[in-house]
Amino acid sequence: MLLDHVFLLTTFDWLLLESSAFRVVDLTHSQGVTTLYWPGNVDFNFTILARGQTENFWLEANWFGTAEHGGTHLDSPSHFSQGQWRTHQIPPSRLIGPGAVIDLKPQAIENPDYRVTIRDLEKWEQSHGRIPNGAIVLINFGWAHRYPNRSLVFNTNDTENSTTFHFPGIHEDTARWMAANRNISIVAVDTPSVDSGQAVHFPVHQIFGRNNIPGVENVANIDALPVTGSTVFVGVIKLFDGSGGPTRIMALIDDPCQNNGANQLSNGLPFLAFALLTCLLNKY
Numbered sequence: 001m002l003l004d005h006v007f008l009l010t011t012f013d014w015l016l017l018e019s020s021a022f023r024v025v026d027l028t029h030s031q032g033v034t035t036l037y038w039p040g041n042v043d044f045n046f047t048i049l050a051r052g053q054t055e056n057f058w059l060e061a062n063w064f065g066t067a068e069h070g071g072t073h074l075d076s077p078s079h080f081s082q083g084q085w086r087t088h089q090i091p092p093s094r095l096i097g098p099g100a101v102i103d104l105k106p107q108a109i110e111n112p113d114y115r116v117t118i119r120d121l122e123k124w125e126q127s128h129g130r131i132p133n134g135a136i137v138l139i140n141f142g143w144a145h146r147y148p149n150r151s152l153v154f155n156t157n158d159t160e161n162s163t164t165f166h167f168p169g170i171h172e173d174t175a176r177w178m179a180a181n182r183n184i185s186i187v188a189v190d191t192p193s194v195d196s197g198q199a200v201h202f203p204v205h206q207i208f209g210r211n212n213i214p215g216v217e218n219v220a221n222i223d224a225l226p227v228t229g230s231t232v233f234v235g236v237i238k239l240f241d242g243s244g245g246p247t248r249i250m251a252l253i254d255d256p257c258q259n260n261g262a263n264q265l266s267n268g269l270p271f272l273a274f275a276l277l278t279c280l281l282n283k284y
């Protein structure tokens with residue numbers, strides 16, 4: 001039903017979107033001069049080419065330059081696996097899917113080097129059902145509020161030395177299990193890497209790469225998502241031959257009835273009535 005709405009945008013659908021019948025959650029940190037990179041990258045470059053009044057109109061235009069792997073970004077499978085998909089080759093159907101949010105904030109507070117276990121996923125499935133086919137799995141370590149503070153995100157005073165990094169990630173056994181036993185489209189984390197800060201040789205990157213599973217790193221705002229019941233869109237730049245790229249990641253909450261009534265009221269009573277009607281029509 002939801003995907004129909006996205007792909008067949010009739011006048012009615014536009015009305016639904018316009019009336020905020022769907023709640024949209026932005027999971028993206030802004031790209032700009034504060035964008036955070038792994039050591040060895042060049043800083044973000046934002047250069048104003050024009051910003052002012054011309055004789056006839058106001059004009060703004062800028063130039064920007066960025067490494068692929070900075071801020072909220074996607075790792076293409078080719079990043080750590082020869083011959084696998086580069087950025088422009090990732091099928092669009094793999095960039096949209098049902099969100100599955102795995103909350104491991106308590107574990108990360110207790111141990112900043114925590115690595116997601118197979119047991120964590122099994123426990124999740126006991127409560128919420130099997131990870132759906134084509135899922136976008138989002139792992140919430142509670143790390144996003146540290147962004148873009150370099151020392152806090154890498155959790156070290158020596159931010160140029162990656163051997164001192166201490167942030168949570170995924171255990172390689174878990175990555176192997178995910179690739180072999182579930183049909184997962186993308187794995188997203190709110191830390192700078194799907195591997196933990198202390199991992200050596202990036203085993204999780206290698207495993208996901210070999211299995212054509214892209215990763216998304218430095219995701220924001222996962223707290224705003226329900227555990228299930230969202231559709232996540234991973235809008236990576238379609239960079240030809242890229243090993244990754246800056247990404248706008250967003251989610252639609254599937255059930256419009258979860259929408260905030262106060263928002264609708266602030267748009268006026270007709271919008272509130274329309275949203276309630278939409279909610280009922282979608283439900284029954």
Ligand SMILES: [Zn+2]
Pocket residue numbers: 069070073074075217244
């Ligand atoms: Zn990356």
